[in-house]
Each structure stands twice: as C-alpha cells, then as structure tokens.
Amino acid sequence: MATKASRSAARTMMTPAVILLLGWMLVPLIMTLWFSFTKYLPLRGDSIQRGLEWVGFANYSRFLSSSAFWPSVQTTLIMVGGVLLITVVLGVLLAMLLDQPMWGQGVVRILIIAPFFVMPTVSALVWKNMMMDPVNGIFAHLWRFFGAEPVAWLQDASLSSVVTIVSWQWLPFATLILLTAIQSLDSEQLEAAEMDGALVIKRFWFIVLPHLARAITIVILIQTIFLLSIFAEIFVTTGGAFGTRTLTYLIFQRVIDSQNIGLGSAGGVYAIILANIVAIFLMRIVGKNLDA
C-alpha cells in the first residue's frame, strides 16, 4: 500500500513519539531494576543521594520466599480469569439481546454503557456501602426479606465479591465491542444456516460465535492488560484482606506500608514477568484469531 517515500516519511514523523514512549517506559523500568538490587528503606535513612547498598538477588529471594507471594499470584490469576469469563459470557449474551429490535433501544444501550463511566473508586464504594453492606446493603435487605441470614460479602465471599464489582465495571466495555461485532454479521449467513438445518443453538455455535472470535480476542487482550493492575477496587473494599491480595496489591503493601522500596521493586519485576507469561499464553490461545 505504502510507497517507499511515504514509508520513510512515516518513519521520520514517528521518531519523536517512539523516543518519547521509549523514555517513558525505559526510565521507570531501569530505576525499578536498579532499586530491586539494593537495600532501600527510606525510614531507616537510605536515600539515593547517600548511595544505596547493593544486595544482589536478596530482595528477589525474599519476595519469592515470603508466604504471601504464591497466594497473591493465584489471587491475581483467579481475579483476572473470573472477570474475563464473566464479562465475555455475559457480554455476548447482552450484545445479542441489545441487537434485537426492541422498544427504547437507545435508552437501554446508554444505561448498559453507563457503569464504564463511573470511576473505579466510586463504583467500589457504592458496591461496598449500598449493595454489599451486611447491615444496610440492598443484598442484606433482600436476604432478610426471604428470611435468610445476610451475608458479610466482603469478608465471607471476598474474592468473588471483588470479581463481581470489577466485572460490573468492565461488562459495558465487552458488551459494546461485541455489539458492534454482532451488528456486522450478515443476516443472510444466518438465514443460510437456517436453511441448512441449523437450529438456534447450532446457529449460535457455528455462525455467531466464530464471527465474534476476533472481537472476543480483542476484549480479552485489552481487559487483561487493565485487570492485571486492579487496585482501587481492592483498596476501597477489603484493603487486601480476606484473600484478595493480588500481586499488585502485595507490591503496594511492601513499598508503601512497609516502606521497603527494594523489596517492592523486586516484586514489580516479578509482576512484569507474570504479565509476560500471561501475555504469551493469551497470544498462543487467542492470538491466531487476529491473523485472518
């Protein structure tokens, strides 16, 4: 498509942006790497001016051997996986529902999109105090109405509660992308499948779902990037207690609560490694959908 001249022009024009982005990425990355090999405890008087003590891989082995590490990795994966599963499945269903002609379509669509515009902190607060509060929450009232004992959601079902909150926030995104994909499906293909003897479920499985494959891939990839670094929802609701401490949250605790920057940086490097492992897995599983 592009000629030689336009390609070299494009390269020249892109250079400043690429350099800026590289700097943006490289400076924090290099500093994190550096800190992760030093003893850096500001409260004990360590500072960059006075020079940091080089400790080799001590921070790495300490972070890895801490009893909180593996559970936090597990929590991270469960949380990301859970939210992906819920948003993709419900997103596909909602998108198909919204694609049907119905009364008040415009309004319904806007309402469905609305949660995406609410800041994570605000939505977490609303869920915590309005919905899930064991005394005054709507769920508590509902449970009592049916004669059941209210559940202390954020203590007894903490991880699934956080997954619910985050899913609620990301469902609109998934729905929106999947809806545009569904709208681009040629209705004659569905009719052809109908003539070919495929009933509703088969039509969904053989025609609609393959058509959505690419959109689902995009939803999964984009959401994973953001979900690996969930923070506000955990901070506001459980503060990392009751088994909701993700890797991100653990690093936050090491750096801010214990003021151990070296240890936290080592955790950060582990988080980068984890993100890359997840990325490789995802690209293996779903990435081929992007080629065609």
Add this chain to the structure above:
Amino acid sequence: MGQIELKQVTKSFGTTQVIPPLDLIIQDGEFTVFVGPSGCGKSTLLRLIAGLEDITTGHIEIDGKGATDVVPAKRGLAMVFQSYALYPHMSVRKNIAFPLRMAKLDKAEITKRVEGAASVLNLTDYLDRRPGQLSGGQRQRVAIGRAIVREPAAFLFDEPLSNLDAALRVGMRLEISELHKRLETTMVYVTHDQVEAMTMADKIVVLNAGVIEQEGTPLELYRSPRNTFVAGFIGSPKMNLITGPEAEKQNAHTIGVRPEHIDVVESGGQWQGTVGVAEHLGSDTFFHIHNTGLAEMLTVRAIGDVSLRHGDAIHLNPRAAEIHRFDAQGLRIS
C-alpha cells in the same frame, strides 16, 4: 419429489400488503422463474416458500403436506442467495459439508457427497480454501454445492448470477440448466434478466405488485401475452404499444407489435417516420423511429447491417398476423 403449492397466500409487512392473495402450483421437476419489476415481491415470495418469512394468511404445501408452520430447516428446500452467504470462517469443504453435519450424517457419507458435489462443480482443487480466497464464480459454485449435497426437494435461487460479469453469467446459466437437466429437481429461480428467464425456464411467472400477471412457458408468454403489462415486460427490446386511431382501426384500445415483427421497406410502407438512434449489434440493428404519429417512439429491428442514418425517412410494414390487440382494461383480445 418437490411439488410446491401456494393457496391464497398473503404477506403484509406492518400495514402494507406486499402479496395480495396468491395461488400458485410449482410442479415437481419444473424450472420456474419469477420475473417482475424491482420491488414487486419476487424475493418475498421466494422467502415465503423457504420459510424465512412467515406468511400472513393462507397455506403452503410441499409434496401435498402442509408446510405453513414448518421451520425452514425441516422443509427440505435449499436456497442459494444473491450474496452467496458462505460461511467465511469455514473452508470450502466445511461449507459444503455444513448441511450434512447438521443432518448428522456419518463422516464417510459426508466425505463422499462433498467430493461428489465438488467434482460436479469443478471445485476439487479449492476444497481447502476459504471463501475469501475464491473468485465470484467459484463462490457461486460453492453456494450451489452447499445446496445440492443435501439432495433437497427443491432449490430456491434469488438472483444468483447478478453479481457476476456478463461472460461468467452466461457460463453459470448453462451450468445451472445442465444441473437441472441432470438432477431433475424442482427449481425456483428469481431474476431480473430477460435472457435468463427465457432460456432457462420451463415456466415463467410474471409478477407485478405481488400479483401474478401471467404464468406459462417462455414461448406462450412471448406469443400471447395476457395483458399489456406482460406484453411490455417479456421480450427485449420491448414490444411497441400503440394507442389511438391506429389501434381503433383494428377494433382495439391498444395494439402491440414487437420490433422483430416490423419490416423495413424501401417505399410505400404502412407507417412512416424518421430514424433516431440506431443500435448496431452486428447481426441486428435496432432503430428508434420518431414522428410516426403513432407513439412517442417505435423500436424496429432490421436484420443485418442496414445503412440508414440519423434523420433519414423510413418506411415500415407491420406483419398483420403478429399484431397483438388489447382492450381498454389492457386485456388481450383474441
């Protein structure tokens, strides 16, 4: 096996009635073509037969069995769409096999039938390609392949050739006719194209605003159109329709003469006029004649290459035996 019968079928979208009560019998093994102007309800009628649209009132019977409330999948009909409607994420092989998989045939049988269809349609080399990697004509053949493997009671075609170029269209037209001769299965075919209708059909059904104006063999329609609509619609170029004193001389409200039934003579012709545009096709020449005092314009066919120029005077003799007469309602007077 594939007689289709429509009894008093109507179709309305909201409050607008697209098909007024309509009766039609399509005989087993017949190649029936629906023609009519754009928006007259050809596609709608085909989709009613397929079951893709619900009929508003009336009955449909296939092979004598009520099919009105039967879902499309169970009617035993196959349809070829104008846009081909192939499944883009499946290979050609999977596309053709799809109806068989849905019918839960066993693997060996599916392979046998898919390969049979592919060799009939010259698709053997393309079985592992995706539809996106095929040309228009090949896609069309895949769509036909997908229809024939099921061995349906009848095929429904909705303008299947209209996306192809002229040369390919002629080729595919022959292939479909060929296929019909071999399979002897009922085919219902919607088209805009005069030539397709005339050359392929056993029976042509001329529709106008959802009403059947006439049905019959191509030659019946050509020789004795039932009314002025059919007279004007069948035949290319169109029949000349003349009203006024010239028609009254023949005791008719309107008379019609086809361009090929008017002879060009040196002098002393029954009608005179001046030559307008001349369309030279090599074998024939079509002249547009003005100032005849009969109609706005007459079209006349002259055989071979006739050297008349724009503005020349021309003498014409209509063949008396080939003049069609119609009354004030537009109906044929025999």
